[in-house]
Amino acid sequence: MRIDIITCLPKLLESPFNDSILKRAQNKGLVEVVVHDLRDYSEDKHKKVDDYAFGGGAGMVLMIEPIAKCIRELKDQRVYDEIIYMSPDGENFSQGIANELSLKKNILILCGHYKGVDERVRENFITREISIGDYVLSGGELAAAVVSDAIIRLLPGVLGDETSALSDSFQDGLVAPPVYTRPAEFEGLKVPDVLLSGHQKKIEDWRFEQSVKRTQLRRPTDSK
Template sequence: MRIDIITVVPNLLRGPFDHSILKRAEQKGLAKVEVHDLRPYGIGNQKSIDDYAFGGGAGMVMMIEPIANCIETLRSQRTYDEVIYMTPDGETFCQPVANALSLKENLIILCGHYKGVDERVRQHFITKEISIGDYVLSGGELAAAVVADAVIRLIPGVLNDETSALTDSFQDGLLAPPVYTRPAEYHGMKVPEVLLSGHAAKIENWRFEESVRRTRQRRPDLMGSSAGNEGGKID
């Protein structure tokens, strides 16, 4: 997979992709993230990338020309499955969206900034709009990093244990169950006996029941989603 991120502040994105799982994904040749500074595509001697909004109002707007030039340059090099715009009024990012994007090959992510982008960019260049939550950030860079992280970790071979991503929270519509490691007892606090039993079926059943309990307690809004062994609603 290749993800090209277009931004007006590229330095905000240098760190997330140079460490941990994302770095290993690149080293394995499974994923590559390229960050593109929009400024060189700017207009005039000042390389302008924003201007005042027609009709007045506070804040600046990202201009269509620099963004169009950047996207067209990238498109001349390869075919992209999606051109994604990070925006507060986009589709709320969730695990099923991450799963779907992980099956793609080439993605462009445009990071919004200022008061957003010229609407014509959204109408003619963007194929998918995503929000990571009902709040506003200073720009789309951190949101783009969140999306890239969630998607890349799902690519087969990125995680050392490929079953790990399949048991994450939200993959089956439930939160993950509690987990424990050594020691089995610490200052009187004990690990549930079932986890020490070695009985695979009982352990799996315990984990499922704990997932349901935790989801009902912490995220009751998820209980009506497609969850559980039968893929239906859990009452």
Template structure:
């Protein structure tokens, strides 16, 4: 999988891909991450990528021309399955979206900034708009990092145990059941006996019941 990220702050995005599972995936060549500084496609001597919005109002807007130049250059080199814009008014990210996009080969992610992007960018280039929640960040970089993490961990070979991702919260529209590790008795608080029984069919049934119970209590909306 190849992910090209267009941003005005590439330095903000470097560190998430230099540690842990994401770095291991890159080192194993299971994913390629390419950061593109929008200012490299800027206009004039002042490296301009934003301007005031027509009609007045507070906040700067990312201009269409630098974005067009960057996307057009990338598309001239390969075909892309999706051009995704990270924006607060996009479709709220969920596990189903991550599952779907993780199957793609090449994607572009455009990070919003300031007051957003010229609407013509969204009309002409964007195939999918994604939000990570109903709140506003200073830019789309951190949202892009969250989104990439949710995708990359699903790629075959990234996790040591590939079945782990299949049992994550939200995979079946259920929250994950409680989990325990050693010691089995900590200050009188014991691990449920069923988990120590070795009876794996019964353990699986217990986990399913607990997942449904937890979802009913915490996120009943998922059951609809």
């Protein structure tokens, strides 16, 4: 898989992709993440990529010209399965969408900033708009990192235990059950006896019951 990310603030994406699982995935050659600085595609001598909105109003808007130039150059090099714009009013990101995108080969993500992007970009270059929640961030960079992380960890070979991602919260529509580790007792706080029983069927039944209870408590709408 290859993920290209277009941003006017590339330094914001340095840390997420240079540590832990995402870094190891790239080192193994399981995914390639390439960050493109939108300012490199500006025709302005000061590398300006934003301007005031027609009609007035507070805030700046990313201009169509550098974005169009960048996307067109990238599309000349490969075919993208999805060109995603990170937007507060896009479809809400979910585990199901992460699963779907993890099966793609080439993904291009555009990070909005300021007051967003010229609407003509959304209408003519974007194939999908995704939001990580109903709130506003300073830009789409952190959201792009979240989406990328959720996708990459699903790729075969990325996690040490191939079944780990399959047991994550929301993979079966339920949140994950409680988990415990050593010591079995800490200051009078004990691990449930069933987890120490060695009886795998009883353990799995207990975990399922806990997942159902926790989902009903924390995601009541989803569990109806």
